[in-house]
Amino acid sequence: MARHRHPAHDPRTTDRDRARRTLSQNFLTDPAAVDRLVRAARPHPDGLLLEVGAGKGALTEALAPHCRELIAYEIDRHLLPGLRDRLSHRPHVRIVHQDFLAARPPRVPFAVAANVPYARTSDVVTWCLRAPRLTSATLLTQLEYARKRTGGFGRWSLLTVRTWPEFDWRMCGRVGRRSFRPVPRVDSGILRLERRPRPLITTAPDLAAYRDLVELGFSGTGGTLFASLRRVCPARRLAEAFRQAELAQDTVVAFVSPDQWLTLFRVAVERSR
Incomplete structure (x- = not known):
């Protein structure tokens, strides 16, 4: 053999x-x-x-x-x-x-x-x-x-x-x-x-805050994206961010586009800084 x-x-x-x-x-x-x-x-x-x-x-x-x-x-x-x-x-x-x-x-x-x-x-x-x-x-x-x-x-x-x-x-x-x-x-x-010739987020502190938000969103903490982000964002402001990004609050994180993430950040985080 x-x-x-x-x-x-x-x-x-x-x-x-x-x-x-x-x-x-x-x-x-x-x-x-x-x-x-x-x-x-x-x-x-x-x-x-x-x-x-x-x-x-x-x-x-x-x-x-x-x-x-x-x-x-x-x-x-x-x-x-x-x-x-x-x-x-x-x-x-x-x-x-x-x-x-x-x-x-x-x-x-x-x-x-x-x-x-x-x-x-x-x-x-x-x-x-x-x-x-x-x-x-x-x-x-x-x-x-x-x-x-x-x-x-x-x-x-x-x-x-x-x-x-x-x-x-x-x-x-x-x-x-x-x-x-x-x-x-x-x-x-x-x-x-x-x-990009000019970053879509221009300051180092804001860029770090955006990355932290994304990492939290992908962590799965809380079971949904909305629940994950709710740990660092006020509920009313976060709800408005989801509305402006045209996202339902039960949207799975993988289906959120990069441009929608930018909207979430600018409405829920950047405007409160």
Whole structure:
């Protein structure tokens, strides 16, 4: 009877095979999909652009003509020779053999564009949101993730609502699974985060108060959103906030849009400060 071999210990697999599995690599090979991602990213011709996981360089090569400087991060040493050879005629492209998540954000304005490994999507998004000089991030992610973060299911996530005053979240299209090699099990979505030129809440104390309100609302304390917020807001003022936001008092928190959250904050909290 043949023994089952785990891929990580199978002597018939190569280092390259194991790296592909470990790093969750699905290379974007469809030129039309590459072009859609570049158009969604809208790189500034005089700007700095960072790419997460350059892979074999298809997206890197397409992005290169649209920016002043491109720093492409690639953690897989097996891909570096081919990547550097492919981009050798682009002197403004720098290939960095490093985990992007370990990189320090630039101190000048910059954008991010990438075909993100599904397993690292949340970490890459967190890195981008924490980078003070990030202007935008255009990421090819698992379709479900992109839809979840942009209200695609009619529901809104805590992360999106919490960061909405500073970042616009939108989905810029769908990319079929057969645009990748190896072919993944699911389709992808183009997710774009764009820092607002002027935050929707302009002072640091008000922004902190908004975040606290959102965290409380998503905590589930009290059983309903209204009951949760009632812990910090007078009932009459909160009822008026729900009315102006066009929300029933039994509305489930996930179905409250970011714009409705702003109304709740401005009527129930900000005006009382």
